[in-house]
Amino acid sequence: MRVLVLGGGYAGLALTRRLEDRLPPDVELLLVDDTGEHLVLHELHRAIRRPSIVEAISIPLADVTYRADVRTGTVAEIDADERVVTLADGEQLEYDIGAVCLGAETADYGIPGVEEHGTPLKTVADAETIREEFLDVLERSGDRVVIGGAGLSGIQVAGELAALAREQLGDTDDGPELCLLEQKTSVAPGFDAEFQDAIENALRESGVDIRTESVVAGASEDAVELAAGERIECDQFVWTGGITGRTALDGERPVVRKTLRLADRTFVLGDAARVVDAEGRRVPASAQAAVREAAVVAESMVRLVEHDRRAAELFVPRPEPFRFDSPGWVVSVGDDAVAQIGPAVLTGRAAVAAKATTGASYLGSVGAVGRAVDLVYEELGPPPSE
Structure with a gap:
């Protein structure tokens, strides 16, 4: 019997580690990933200003798994009904x-010029590109950098660039304008108003110009065009405007409900899907949602394995229903951070500590304890000497 996990991101690694602990030893567990590395994506923005953090957040999958067969390969096609995957x-x-x-x-949503001229933030190479282009802008005394999309990723990119400018130029007004565009009415759309307000205040204090209700209609080498007709000249364009499905899923993020089933014996989870939980709530694409979904899917998969091994059993077990209940959210804004824990919104040192703890706790949970310590040092600095 073969159990197959496609992708070694948050959902894939969390699922694999749970299956390693619970599957019978004679069941083959195969993990396929296109890079063979697990990237702690919610810390990737830090690499724009601190390239050394890559060592803490990019982890070979073979180092954090112990019985799964890790295969490096790109998934080209998935036949979920026939249970066949074709690699590139x-x-x-x-x-x-x-x-x-x-x-x-x-996702570029087909907006002309966005794919060609807007740098995303999905890989280490993306972070390196953003850093190199921004340092070039500073050296040339460029006038403006535009970040398209004020979700959590765009917010964190803007914060890192503002902090990097201060480190390179000092506390002067000589740096380029950082313009953060958002098509909705506020930054961090979909989150609580108090969380949004605290993030906006932190961004403005960092010198970021926030422009909401600004829909990007096009981009060129030196400008971003808005749907309202305005042309914003810029020296660099970073695009974090949304996500879309992988080619193996025909560019779609299929909608799945509480069972997270794509087909009878195939599940889909993490950012690969648009998840609606057992209470009918849309689940945000996020690391914490992916890890929680993995716990539920692992239970469903183990039940199916146990059923198959008891051939006389007539009734196929029902998949475990997924309910999402977030303990809170945290976002970095340069050296500052904003955290929402329950109804409370925290800023300053308490929020920075919450951000560092969240990242370190995740790394510890996947067995990368040494890297967790390195990450805390990067975020908070070493502990004070006695």
Whole structure:
């Protein structure tokens, strides 16, 4: 029997580690990922200003798994009904029970010029590009950098660029204008108003110009065009405007409900899907949602394995229903942070500590304890000497 997990991101790694602990030893567990590395994506923005953090947040999957067979390969096609996966090199993998955890791509929505001129933030190479282009802008005394999309990723990019400018130029007004565009009426759309307000205040204090209700209609080498007709000249354009499905899923993020089933014995979770939970609530695409979904899917997959091994059992077990209940949210704004824990919104040192603790706790949960310590040092500095 083969259990197959596609993708080694938050959902895929969390699911694999749970299955390693619970599957019988004679069940093959195969994890396929296009890079063979697990990237702690919610800390990737830090690499724009602190390239050394990559060592803490990019982890070989073989280092954090112990019985899964880790295969490096790009998934080209998935036949969830027939339970066959085709890799880019033509190899076909059959499976008995599978999970699609391929994450998502940055969406350009077909806006002219965005794919060509807007740098996303999905990979280490993206972070390196953003850093190099911004340092070039500073060296040339450029006038403006535009960040399209004020979700959590765009907010964190804007905060890092503002902090990097201060580090390079000092506390002067000589740096380029940082313009953060958002098509909705506020930053961090979909979150509580108090959380949004605290983020906006932190961004403005960092010198970021926030422009809401600004819909990007096009981009060129030196400008961003808005739907209202305005042309915003810029020296650099970063695009974090949304996500779309992977090619293996025909560019779609399929809608799945509480069972997270794509087909009878194939599940889909994490950013690869648009999830509606057992209470009918839309689940935000996020690391914490992916990890929680993995726990539920692992239970469903283990039940199916146990059922198959008891051939006389007539009734196929029902998948475990997924309910999402977030303990809170935290976002970095340069050296500052904003956290929402329950109804309370925190800023300053308490929020920064919450951000560092969240990242370190996650790394510890996947067995990367040494990297967790490194991450805390990067975020908070070493502990004070006695």
